Amino acid sequence: MKINGKDARALWFEKGAIKFIDQRKLPYKLEYYIAKNVDECAFAIKDMVVRGAPAIGATAVYGMVLGINDVKKTVETLRKTRPTAYDLFYAIDYMKEKIKDGVDPLKAANNYVEDIIDRCRKIGEHGAPLIKDGMKILTHCNAGALATVDWGTALAPFRIAHKIGKKFFVFADETRPRCQGLLTDWELEQEGIPHAVIADNAAGYFMKNGEIDLVITGADRIAKNGDFANKIGTYEKAVLARENDIPFYVAAPVSTFDKSIKSGDEIIIEERGREELAVVNNYKIMPEYTKIRNPAFDITPHKYVKGYITERGVFEKPSF
Amino acid sequence: MKINGKDARALWFEKGAIKFIDQRKLPYKLEYYIAKNVDECAFAIKDMVVRGAPAIGATAVYGMVLGINDVKKTVETLRKTRPTAYDLFYAIDYMKEKIKDGVDPLKAANNYVEDIIDRCRKIGEHGAPLIKDGMKILTHCNAGALATVDWGTALAPFRIAHKIGKKFFVFADETRPRCQGLLTDWELEQEGIPHAVIADNAAGYFMKNGEIDLVITGADRIAKNGDFANKIGTYEKAVLARENDIPFYVAAPVSTFDKSIKSGDEIIIEERGREELAVVNNYKIMPEYTKIRNPAFDITPHKYVKGYITERGVFEKPSF
Numbered sequence: 001m002k003i004n005g006k007d008a009r010a011l012w013f014e015k016g017a018i019k020f021i022d023q024r025k026l027p028y029k030l031e032y033y034i035a036k037n038v039d040e041c042a043f044a045i046k047d048m049v050v051r052g053a054p055a056i057g058a059t060a061v062y063g064m065v066l067g068i069n070d071v072k073k074t075v076e077t078l079r080k081t082r083p084t085a086y087d088l089f090y091a092i093d094y095m096k097e098k099i100k101d102g103v104d105p106l107k108a109a110n111n112y113v114e115d116i117i118d119r120c121r122k123i124g125e126h127g128a129p130l131i132k133d134g135m136k137i138l139t140h141c142n143a144g145a146l147a148t149v150d151w152g153t154a155l156a157p158f159r160i161a162h163k164i165g166k167k168f169f170v171f172a173d174e175t176r177p178r179c180q181g182l183l184t185d186w187e188l189e190q191e192g193i194p195h196a197v198i199a200d201n202a203a204g205y206f207m208k209n210g211e212i213d214l215v216i217t218g219a220d221r222i223a224k225n226g227d228f229a230n231k232i233g234t235y236e237k238a239v240l241a242r243e244n245d246i247p248f249y250v251a252a253p254v255s256t257f258d259k260s261i262k263s264g265d266e267i268i269i270e271e272r273g274r275e276e277l278a279v280v281n282n283y284k285i286m287p288e289y290t291k292i293r294n295p296a297f298d299i300t301p302h303k304y305v306k307g308y309i310t311e312r313g314v315f316e317k318p319s320f
Numbered sequence: 321m322k323i324n325g326k327d328a329r330a331l332w333f334e335k336g337a338i339k340f341i342d343q344r345k346l347p348y349k350l351e352y353y354i355a356k357n358v359d360e361c362a363f364a365i366k367d368m369v370v371r372g373a374p375a376i377g378a379t380a381v382y383g384m385v386l387g388i389n390d391v392k393k394t395v396e397t398l399r400k401t402r403p404t405a406y407d408l409f410y411a412i413d414y415m416k417e418k419i420k421d422g423v424d425p426l427k428a429a430n431n432y433v434e435d436i437i438d439r440c441r442k443i444g445e446h447g448a449p450l451i452k453d454g455m456k457i458l459t460h461c462n463a464g465a466l467a468t469v470d471w472g473t474a475l476a477p478f479r480i481a482h483k484i485g486k487k488f489f490v491f492a493d494e495t496r497p498r499c500q501g502l503l504t505d506w507e508l509e510q511e512g513i514p515h516a517v518i519a520d521n522a523a524g525y526f527m528k529n530g531e532i533d534l535v536i537t538g539a540d541r542i543a544k545n546g547d548f549a550n551k552i553g554t555y556e557k558a559v560l561a562r563e564n565d566i567p568f569y570v571a572a573p574v575s576t577f578d579k580s581i582k583s584g585d586e587i588i589i590e591e592r593g594r595e596e597l598a599v600v601n602n603y604k605i606m607p608e609y610t611k612i613r614n615p616a617f618d619i620t621p622h623k624y625v626k627g628y629i630t631e632r633g634v635f636e637k638p639s640f
Binding site: 027028171174175176177179182185186189195196197198199200201202203204205206208231232233235236239240243269277280281283285286287289290291292293294295298299 | 347348491494495496497499502505506509515516517518519520521522523524525526528551552553555556559560563589597600601603605606607609610611612613614615618619
């Protein structure tokens with residue numbers, strides 16, 4: 001990805017520590033967070049310094065490097081951070097095996113991260129042909145480079161299509177409660193891709209008015225039958241897309257597909273604290289008395305999905 | 321409605337001026353706005369000191385009292401304030417006729433307002449039987465007393481059902497961009513009705529999980545065929561309700577039905593400024609570079625509506 005015109009990444013390992021673009025501060029300030037040990041790494045995941053399943057996977061492999069002296073405890077600490085992020089478990093298992101095989105942990109971790117980046121670029125290459133000149137495309141949350149170290153999943157096809165000169169327009173849902181649409185806005189602004197932010201409530205309006213031709217979102221975890229967990233509101237947009245005959249695609253690396261679960265019914269949804277909805281960028285927008293229910297994710301049944309854009313190609317069903 | 325346990329109204333005429341609860345300040349502060357002339361009255365409508373179709377109607381009749389010395393100019397000024405609010409035109413026409421008939425303008429205006437309040441109470445009485453013990457009910461935006469002087473439209477059935485001892489729970493959509501869900505939250509808190517605020521994105525999640533049994537919203541304008549304009553996001557919730565077999569009701573006085581338009585296609589939707597989405601309670605939550613599309617209303621086709629709750633009863637179609 002580009003930051004002020006220069007190549008950049010969402011996180012990397014340097015001098016015995018993980019360096020992150022602090023996503024709690026974006027888009028208001030570009031600051032970095034440094035995790036020097038496993039607890040700081042776990043904090044970065046829990047407090048959403050870093051977010052997005054592939055980036056959490058990348059964080060976990062580097063977290064295993066930081067915690068190499070007590071692998072069992074490191075695994076325990078990292079596993080507890082985000083129960084919905086399947087990549088987290090995938091990354092931990094990968095590192096456990098590499099460590100068992102005697103591979104240098106940092107080398108193994110770097111390979112994992114380079115592999116993620118490579119897969120995301122391929123997602124972009126496979127997804128870009130879906131984008132035609134003149135299209136208006138909706139995305140939800142931020143499935144961009146910030147969520148995947150580089151390229152993104154849902155945003156990767158946008159980057160590739162833009163690179164090869166296609167003209168299109170992106171609607172970015174604001175994505176309450178955490179307003180990650182502003183991260184998508186920030187990324188698209190950096191890339192020079194024409195776009196606008198809309199209220200989550202407005203997506204249906206634009207669909208019904210024929211102003212949206214395609215929807216692409218990311219996924220946090222995809223079950224064997226294609227049901228998937230993603231940021232709260234994804235289910236709403238998928239239902240609305242089908243109602244308006246708009247193709248809805250999920251972009252995710254193969255590592256997000258969890259064949260151990262048959263359907264979305266087996267995915268546990270976190271409900272998070274009231275502050276997420278009541279406080280925006282440290283500013284309280286709701287009174288103290290306001291009670292809140294705050295599910296962080298929802299499950300979208302596979303019947304709403306036209307296809308899955310992966311590094312291996314675009315599939316109608318997760319049949320690979 | 322109750323404010324700190326005392327009977328109150330959203331607006332009233334006193335000493336040659338209109339007094340409003342300033343809805344731009346709620347729920348953070350309870351302050352009043354006073355309009356002493358037509359321009360201040362028009363400002364109150366435009367800047368959303370007052371909002372909700374029936375309350376705008378009430379404002380307009382009192383505005384006509386303030387502008388009695390130049391009826392033609394007053395009509396022109398008021399008509400321009402909110403093109404989507406059909407009650408505005410209805411109220412202006414009512415006053416023009418009363419003035420022509422030689423009726424005392426303040427008396428005519430007061431009659432209009434008492435009539436609105438009476439109709440809203442009846443909406444509550446007709447709607448309350450739809451609410452069964454143990455139900456969880458979704459509402460969108462604020463179709464409460466603040467929007468209708470007293471009782472509300474969508475909230476009137478809640479008030480009556482609560483008064484007669486029914487036990488139920490209300491989910492209030494936050495309703496970005498203006499977060500009018502916080503006004504609903506404030507009203508329900510004042511009434512002691514159990515409820516929670518949710519992100520607009522979460523309504524679909526709760527519907528799919530069987531946690532919502534009924535949806536009731538207000539309407540700004542209803543076409544002859546039953547299509548209706550209401551706060552942006554209403555269409556989304558209506559589609560999701562039908563997808564999940566949850567009955568969706570629209571509560572509105574008969575004055576909101578505009579028989580001069582055949583369908584929702586004839587209703588013009590305002591797109592409002594970026595500040596509405598980018599600024600919450602005077603606090604900027606989005607960077608300066610962020611571009612926005614901000615439709616204020618959407619049209620929900622009648623096929624998604626199970627029934628219309630009016631002061632004359634509950635109708636499957638607007639056939640009265």
